[in-house]
Amino acid sequence: MRVFTRRIVVVGTGYVGLTTGACLASLGHRVVCSDVDAAKIRRLSRASVDILEPGLEELVRDGLDSGRLTFVVASASVVAEAEMVFLCVPTPMGADGGADLAAVESVTREIRDQLPHGCVLVMKSTVPVGTSARIAELVRRSDVAVVSNPEFLREGSAVRDFLRPDRIVVGSAGQDAAERVAALYARLGAPTVLVDAASAEMVKYAANCFLATKLSYVNALAELCERSGANIADVTAGMGHDRRVGRSFLRPGPGWGGSCLPKDTHALMRISEAVGFDFALLRAAISSNVRQRERMVDKIAEACGNGRANSLAGVRIGVLGLTFKAGTDDLRDSPALAVARLLVERGAELVAYDPGLRADDPHLEGIVTLVDDAYQAAKSAAGLVLLTDWQEFRTLDWPRLAAVLDGPVVVDTRNQLDPEVVRRAGVSWHGVGHPPIRA
Structure with a gap:
């Protein structure tokens, strides 16, 4: 050409x-x-x-x-x-x-x-x-x-x-x-x-909604692994070698979000309704995504909460990451921010660090106190919660973090950390789709 x-x-x-x-x-x-x-x-x-x-x-x-x-x-x-x-x-x-x-x-x-x-x-x-x-x-x-x-x-x-x-x-x-x-x-x-133009318009929605459904599936699979004793990392590694499945979008997390997937899944639902089609599969993927965020809050409460009811009232929690994905400063429909809001609704006090955000970001007002590094976020916290998979979180000084944490526990909603490095520092690791690894 x-x-x-x-x-x-x-x-x-x-x-x-x-x-x-x-x-x-x-x-x-x-x-x-x-x-x-x-x-x-x-x-x-x-x-x-x-x-x-x-x-x-x-x-x-x-x-x-x-x-x-x-x-x-x-x-x-x-x-x-x-x-x-x-x-x-x-x-x-x-x-x-x-x-x-x-x-x-x-x-x-x-x-x-x-x-x-x-x-x-x-x-x-x-x-x-x-x-x-x-x-x-x-x-x-x-x-x-x-x-x-x-x-x-x-x-x-x-x-x-x-x-x-x-x-x-x-x-x-x-x-x-x-x-x-x-x-x-x-x-x-x-x-x-x-x-034709209509097919081109459908391609974009079809691709994004397929990826959203794939993520909801792997998040549900991670919960099943937790309940049955399987390891989601091993399961997805075995799945990913199948060319029909592929390795992409097989990592569990706190739910999908951002500027595209939530908007596009809801838009395709409206398109479907307009022509009288019940897109039950896509509706289930959206519902599963909402539930995933709530499940992460329950997991955090179980690891960091007080008493038999795992109350989060007045519990200080350090948060690592708030943007919807690493490498951006975008908070639009961020699952990390959604989880943070749910934690605050249950009474938690949040201190957060995100490499892509400034302390004066208006989206964070009344939700979290933003600090300059992970160690400040961890200071005197009942536990740490990793919500966004920034690469720098993999190289944190865990003995230093253990020394400032009140509660030696981290809830890794992205399975981003090396559990053995965390455990050797005296901190318990709680991932998604894995059994906990106690310090």
Whole structure:
């Protein structure tokens, strides 16, 4: 496939939009990123990136230095010379659980008359099946094609995922428009899947909801291992060698979360209900995920609580990690934060450390006291709880932690730690899907 340099406008400089714009510029395209937040545009124009994402700030700086990447305050006229316009605006969960398309539709109405003849409008945001058709109706122009090109970016590895993708999915009723979008990624050498727009929109939901279901399954399996005396690490190691199963998404934890899986599972439930399909399996996966967070609280209460009732009232607990995954500063639908809230509801006093967070984060007010390191979090605590799998937690000084803990116990909800290292330091280890290892 021949590679062309295109003039591209990316509307929205959130997680997806900024990564998309910076990466497309790195592939040689000329990219203008627009956003309604003027202060944010000023920061980005200085290569100041607020998102904690490895490699992203460097790509932004390189794009600015080369002149291939620019940032402007959003206006309808910004699309006037674009060959392609990527819509990367938020589609948050609405009150009914479905995706809220207000921002997508508002931007479409604003720019439709300014789109040049032959322009391709690319839907990058995650949207329900049928949205591309709806946007085409709003555009009301036969000379402008609407194409679905879903993103598959994981926080903490978004740049790598964009530049080394498993596949490129492009959906459109017109072959020419689909091939023009696919050609943007030709230098990546990834498999390209050309489908209709509705199928492309479904691919994103289908993939994320499958992963959520897989995680709910392994969390349920971990509980079964605890009750039956099996070891989840050994069980998943045996499962992972089967190519039909694979090794990914087989680690138990405090539940799944983040900016995508909760939103997408609920959105697919709404899509299913709209066409009269009872997606019982997906509903069970969502319910199991809620229960997993509550189960982690029960596990913590059993290890750190007072009296026969395992009361957490007034119990000081040190918390390691609050972001939804390591390598990010994102607290959106974080299972770690959800567990922390449940602990507070049961009366616990939390002191936490997370390498990606600042003490003034408004999401933490009234929930935890944030400190500068793990040892401060452990000081005088009845126990430690690891909720996010930051790599640095594997190399903590456990004799030092044991010396400051009031209760020599750690509840490792990610099975991140080496139980023998913890045990030798005089601290009991409680994992997920394993029998406890006593000090």
